[in-house]
Amino acid sequence: xxxxxxxxxxxxxxxxxxxxxxxxxxxxxxxxxxxxxxxxxxxxxxxxxxxxxxxxxxxxxxxxxxxxxxxxxxxxxxxxxxxxxxxxxxxxxxxxxxxxxxxxxxxxxxxxxxxxxxxxxxxxxxxxxxxxxxxxxxxxxxxxxxxxxxxxxxxxxxxxxxxxxxxxxxxxxxxxxxxxxxxxxxxxxxxxxxxxxxxxxxxxxxxxxxxxxxxxxxxxxxxxxxxxxxxxxxxxxxxxxxxxxxxxxxxxxxxxxxxxxxxxxxxxxxxxxxxxxxxxxxxxxxxxxxxxxxxxxxxxxxxxxxxx
Amino acid sequence: xxxxxxxxxxxxxxxxxxxxxxxxxxxxxxxxxxxxxxxxxxxxxxxxxxxxxxxxxxxxxxxxxxxxxxxxxxxxxxxxxxxxxxxxxxxxxxxxxxxxxxxxxxxxxxxxxxxxxxxxxxxxxxxxxxxxxxxxxxxxxxxxxxxxxxxxxxxxxxxxxxxxxxxxxxxxxxxxxxxxxxxxxxxxxxxxxxxxxxxxxxxxxxxxxxxxxxxxxxxxxxxxxxxxxxxxxxxxxxxxxxxxxxxxxxxxxxxxxxxxxxxxxxxxxxxxxxxxxxxxxxxxxxxxxxxxxxxxxxxxxxxxxxxx
Numbered sequence: 001x002x003x004x005x006x007x008x009x010x011x012x013x014x015x016x017x018x019x020x021x022x023x024x025x026x027x028x029x030x031x032x033x034x035x036x037x038x039x040x041x042x043x044x045x046x047x048x049x050x051x052x053x054x055x056x057x058x059x060x061x062x063x064x065x066x067x068x069x070x071x072x073x074x075x076x077x078x079x080x081x082x083x084x085x086x087x088x089x090x091x092x093x094x095x096x097x098x099x100x101x102x103x104x105x106x107x108x109x110x111x112x113x114x115x116x117x118x119x120x121x122x123x124x125x126x127x128x129x130x131x132x133x134x135x136x137x138x139x140x141x142x143x144x145x146x147x148x149x150x151x152x153x154x155x156x157x158x159x160x161x162x163x164x165x166x167x168x169x170x171x172x173x174x175x176x177x178x179x180x181x182x183x184x185x186x187x188x189x190x191x192x193x194x195x196x197x198x199x200x201x202x203x204x205x206x207x208x209x210x211x212x213x214x215x216x217x218x219x220x221x222x223x224x225x226x227x228x229x230x231x232x233x234x235x236x237x238x239x240x241x242x243x244x245x246x247x248x249x250x251x252x253x254x255x256x257x258x259x260x261x262x263x264x265x266x267x268x269x270x271x272x273x274x275x276x277x278x279x280x281x282x283x284x285x286x287x288x289x290x291x292x293x294x295x296x297x298x299x300x301x302x303x304x305x306x307x308x
Numbered sequence: 309x310x311x312x313x314x315x316x317x318x319x320x321x322x323x324x325x326x327x328x329x330x331x332x333x334x335x336x337x338x339x340x341x342x343x344x345x346x347x348x349x350x351x352x353x354x355x356x357x358x359x360x361x362x363x364x365x366x367x368x369x370x371x372x373x374x375x376x377x378x379x380x381x382x383x384x385x386x387x388x389x390x391x392x393x394x395x396x397x398x399x400x401x402x403x404x405x406x407x408x409x410x411x412x413x414x415x416x417x418x419x420x421x422x423x424x425x426x427x428x429x430x431x432x433x434x435x436x437x438x439x440x441x442x443x444x445x446x447x448x449x450x451x452x453x454x455x456x457x458x459x460x461x462x463x464x465x466x467x468x469x470x471x472x473x474x475x476x477x478x479x480x481x482x483x484x485x486x487x488x489x490x491x492x493x494x495x496x497x498x499x500x501x502x503x504x505x506x507x508x509x510x511x512x513x514x515x516x517x518x519x520x521x522x523x524x525x526x527x528x529x530x531x532x533x534x535x536x537x538x539x540x541x542x543x544x545x546x547x548x549x550x551x552x553x554x555x556x557x558x559x560x561x562x563x564x565x566x567x568x569x570x571x572x573x574x575x576x577x578x579x580x581x582x583x584x585x586x587x588x589x590x591x592x593x594x595x596x597x598x599x600x601x602x603x604x605x606x607x608x609x610x611x612x613x614x615x616x
Contacts, residue, residue, distance in 0.1 A: 018528040027524065028583045058396045088366045089413065105397065108414025108552050112516045118526035156476045166518045167530055167538045168464045208420045210474045216335065218426035219563060220326040222475060230475045244416055255527060275336045 011127035015257045016119060027123065029116040033086035036123055044083075045124035049097040050298050051117065051131040051258075053110070054290075055245070057082075057091035057102040063134065063291050064093035064100040070295045071096060071302065098298060103133075103245065107206065110245040114252045121258075130181065130259045130301075134290035137202070137243040138212060139266025140235045144278065145195060145286045147293060149182045150202040150262035151238075153246035156211065158203065158237040162247040173251035175204075181261045188297045195289050200240025202262060204247035212242050214274040231270055241266050263290040319435035323565045324427060335431065337424040341394035344431055352391075353432035357405040358606050359425065359439040359566075361418070362598075363553070365390075365399035365410040371442065371599050372401035372408040378603045379404060379610065406606060411441075411553065415514065418553040422560045429566075438489065438567045438609075441557050442598035445510070445549040446520060447574025448539060452586065453503060453594045455601060457490045458510040458570035459546075461554035464519065466511065466545040470559040481559035483512075489569045496605045503597050508548025510570060512555035520550050522582040539578055549574050571598040 021027065026037035034041070052067075054060050064080045073096040083092040090113050093100045101117060103110040121129055139146060152160045153175040162173045182199055189197035209217025213227040234242070246262045253260035265286045267276055276283065329335065334345035342349070360375075362368050372388045381404040391400040398421050401408045409425060411418040429437055447454060460468045461483040470481045490507055497505035517525025521535040542550070554570045561568035573594045575584055584591065 016526045018523070018525060020523040020528055020532075024524060024583075026583075028585065030584050056396050088364050104412045104414075104417055105420060106412075106414045106416025108514050108516070108519075109412055109417050111514075112413060115517045115525045115527075122526070156473045158476075164518060165464045165514060167521055167534060168466075168541075206416050206419075206473060208416070209423045210472060211416075213475055215326070215328040216332060217326060217423045218324045218430070218560070219423075220328055224328075226475060233476075252526070275332075275334075276338050277336065 012257055013125070013127055014118060014121040014129060015255070016122045017255060021119070027119060029120055031087060031089040031112050032084045032092065032116050032120065034084070034120065041120060041124040045094070045099065045120060046126060047097050048094070048099045048121065048124065048126050049129060051099045051101065051129060052134055052294055053101045053103050053113070053131065054134045055103060055105050055136070059287060060091055060100045060102045061093055064095055064098070066291055067098050067295045067298065068095040070299060071098070097302070106244050107204070107248045111248045111252065114249065118252065118256045131253055132260070132294050133245065133249050133262045133264070134294050135243055135245065135262070135264040136267050136287060137241040137264035138268060138270040139241050140231060140239055140270055142198065142240060142266050142269060143196065144266055144268050145289065147189065147195060147197040147263060147265050147289050148202060148241040149185045149197060149199050150177055150246055151179070151182060151199050152177065152201050153204050153250045153262065154201050154237070154239060155247060156203065156205050158234060158239060162251040164251070174254060175247045175250040176254055177250050177261060178259045181259055185261055185263060185293060185297055188300065189293055192292065192296055194292065197293065198240060201238040202246045202264065203234055203239045203242045205242060205244055208244065212270070216274045228271065242270065263294055265289045320565060321433070321435055322426060322429040322437060323563070324430045325563060329427070335427060337428055339395060339397040339420050340392045340400065340424050340428065342392070342428065349428060349432040353402070353407065353428060354434060355405050356402070356407045356429065356432065356434050357437060359407045359409065359437060360442055360602055361409045361411050361421070361439065362442045363411060363413050363444070367595060368399055368408045368410045369401055372403055372406070374599055375406050375603045375606065376403040378607055379406070405610070414552050415512070415556045419556045419560065422557065426560065426564045439561055440568070440602050441553065441570045441572070442602050443551055443553065443570070443572040444575050444595060445551040445572040446576060446578040447549050448543045448547055448578055450506065450548060450574050450577060451504065452574055452576050453597065455497065455503060455505040455571060455573050455597050456510060456549040457493045457505060457507050458485055458554055458572070459487070459490060459507050460485065460509050461512050461558045461570065462509050462545070462547065463555060464511065464513050466542060466547060470555040472559070482562060483555045483558040484562055485558050485569060486567045489567055493569055493571060493601060493605055496608065497601055500600065500604055502600065505601065506548060509546040510554045510572065511542055511547045511550045513550060513552055516552065520578070524582045536579065550578065571602055573597045
């Protein structure tokens with residue numbers, strides 16, 4: 001008969017790659033306002049199987065309320081306290097096996113959060129964790145509101161790599177994502193039949209304005225023609241949407257053995273404009289789509305494993 | 309006699325470098341939830357002379373309350389509504405000629421904010437604006453709590469440049485800051501005599517853990533010796549503190565003609581450790597120091613111009 005330890009060996013754990021961590025008496029997850037000596041991380045987070053992350057703290061609170069209702073784990077009107085209330089760097093909410101965490105905007109902001117999240121999941125001895133970024137993006141050649149599940153995250157030169165500077169030297173990391181998970185999410189969208197979802201490459205940039213060839217920033221040294229040519233090249237290379245976090249998200253999740261997906265709705269078609277002129281209601285509706293898709297996927301997984 | 313237009317010509321305005329902006333009927337500052345057709349930006353912001361920015365929205369709210377009391381512009385107990393309440397990307401507060409804006413963590417996050425802030429100040433026809441980043445940082449060879457006024461922002465190779473990717477190509481921008489302003493801020497610290505302030509180079513990195521040679525991230529492929537050698541090289545090149553926003557802040561402010569300074573307190577000496585083990589009270593006290601220094605400077609400037 002399999003013991004608990006045997007079972008753990010068969011499961012996929014969350015890897016840290018840092019020999020120095022064992023020497024730490026206490027590990028302070030500063031930007032979460034959590035720590036190994038102040039919190040029982042295993043008791044708090046040991047049952048986490050799904051982590052959903054997104055830029056906006058408000059959106060991640062709405063997501064936990066939404067999925068709590070969908071999973072019928074708790075009364076939909078329950079209060080979900082912010083687990084990181086002691087800091088305003090990130091917000092974190094939990095219901096059952098689902099953790100919802102905000103990450104701010106851009107690669108450095110999500111990278112700080114992921115370092116501390118990966119350590120948190122490691123300290124909590126979580127197993128078989130799936131992590132999904134649910135976000136917003138600019139689309140290329142897609143009807144606004146279309147959801148893109150990322151096949152591969154590419155940089156501003158359309159190459160599938162993330163450059164991490166360590167001790168002043170650049171290290172190149174792979175931005176591979178889990179293709180089976182992407183296919184499962186696409187199937188979930190077909191099951192739902194509520195909105196269009198495609199699988200495509202996602203371009204991850206360091207800047208929202210000049211970095212994404214927008215014409216409406218404080219600075220712009222190129223023409224509309226230059227912009228369109230650049231976006232056309234991106235489209236030809238398979239890019240279907242543009243955002244600012246997917247490359248480091250893919251790289252760090254791969255290093256730590258987390259099954260990862262990026263699911264972003266497109267708020268506009270960048271071939272046709274730069275500014276978000278849709279009404280608040282329309283944009284709000286679009287922003288719910290990655291949540292609906294991912295919630296459906298989580299429900300399906302929990303039903304299949306008999307946990308819901 | 310000088311007309312109002314003549315006077316405006318003698319003042320320093322906020323430059324945008326974007327010929328496309330004039331063609332926009334409405335300019336939506338999406339991440340502020342403000343726009344030229346929905347808000348009278350000149351009426352709301354035309355009198356702004358000082359902009360203070362920092363990572364944390366809570367800290368920037370505390371700052372506006374603090375400076376309101378210092379300037380006696382309003383009852384210290386007044387409520388200061390968040391001007392960007394319609395979004396949770398950034399928070400913005402105003403009292404008299406002082407604007408306080410949060411920018412999140414990292415270069416991409418502050419860069420989005422600065423694009424929209426520069427356009428806001430331009431649309432509002434503000435003149436003679438001084439902008440100061442008041443933040444936290446890791447120190448090198450300094451007693452924790454020491455404030456560093458940045459002489460020059462350098463990258464992870466200790467070079468004074470910011471690399472902006474535009475249409476997939478890298479453009480190098482200068483990270484010069486206003487040396488007279490830095491000297492004036494140092495003098496303010498001497499006037500106050502409350503804490504140590506130094507002028508030094510600030511290293512701006514893309515990552516808090518591996519990017520700053522920390523040993524306590526989820527990943528670490530180098531030794532304590534490698535870390536110390538890297539930090540020693542940084543110190544030898546004149547670096548006195550490390551943070552994550554100064555380079556793009558310096559570059560964008562220079563391009564737009566804003567008089568700019570970076571004033572960050574050091575929360576720890578990175579030669580001696582990586583984790584923030586000081587008590588909440590001590591860290592809170594440290595975080596107030598850039599606010600106290602900058603508030604003193606603003607008061608001095610307003611007194612000199614007879615506006616307070």
